Amino acid sequence: MPILERLNQVREESKILEIDDSSRIILFSDCHRGDYGWADDFAKNQPVFLHALSYYFNENYTYIEMGDGDELWKNRNFDDIFRAHRRVFELMSRFYFEDRLFMLFGNHDIERSNPNYVRSTLDSFLDERTGLQRPLFPGIVVHPGLILRHTPSQRDLFLVHGHQGDLLADVIWPVGRFFVRAFWRNLQLYGLNDPTSAAKNFTIAKRVDKRLIHWSRENHHMIVGAHTHRPRFPSLQEAPYFNTGSVVSPFSISGIEIRYGQIAMVHWNIRADLGGSLRIVRDVVQGPQPLQAWKL
Ligand SMILES: [Mn+2]
Secondary structure, eight states, X not given: OOHHHHHHHHHHHOEEEEEOTTOEEEEEOOOOBOOSSTTOSSGGGHHHHHHHHHHHHHTTOEEEEOSOOBOTTTOSOHHHHHHHTHHHHHHHHHHHHTTOEEEEOOSTTGGGGSHHHHHHHHSEEEETTTTEEEESSTTOOEESEEEEEETTTTEEEEEEOSOTTOIIIIISHHHHHHHIIIIIXXXXXXXXXXXXXXXXXXXXXXXXXXXXHHHHHHHTOEEEEOSSOOOBOOOTTSOOEEEOOOSOOXXXXXXXXXXXXXXXXXXXXXXXXXXXXXXXXXXXXXXXXXXXXXXX
């Protein structure tokens, strides 16, 4: 199916979340949470992510995770990931119980397009201290896409991971998963990168950007993607295609905040203060801009 049709199909099936000027939304993507082993790209940023997410929890934000939250290609068993990053999941569970968590699937967690798989892995977890099952995300739906509808400006933002329409990531994904499991995970332990990954291959990332820009222009619609691990915040002259970036970058984690009907790109880093103490800091790197600032 041509890419524009594939994205339109996802948009048509997307749940609409109505927001207004009092809504606070944080978008992160591509955490690629693993098992805390050497191939776990998330592990090094876990303290920064946990701090950032706590900030958003306390500030009453809704957290939307835009896919590839967990690295289910390198890790067959979600339980290993859960055990490695239990504190992150417990915080996400608190968001969920306050109706402030939404999850999309990407290509590295495309298994979650199957509701039975979601139910059997995400509904509850085994608490090893008590030996009892405890609720994690009971009844959660993992979405292919979502629409944020800002009612005061009547602006819609289409949120999607962005692998859609990619042959290897979207259609024959079991092949991609096989290669990651059989080869790239092991090669990564020796410092080699997977050349089929949009995150690690500049040409593929460019192609994803081009597709999403094209979709935005053709449909006169704002779109937020991820998948490429490259943050993007368009100028007012460009098509309104944003990209959250990822949580696994070596320099900082990036995300998109929506607050007061405005959109901004933020980075969270570890930096030394004047006294030499390391601190986790939030920088607004682009925006904020009102959602209606872009012409459609
Ligand atoms: Mn991806």
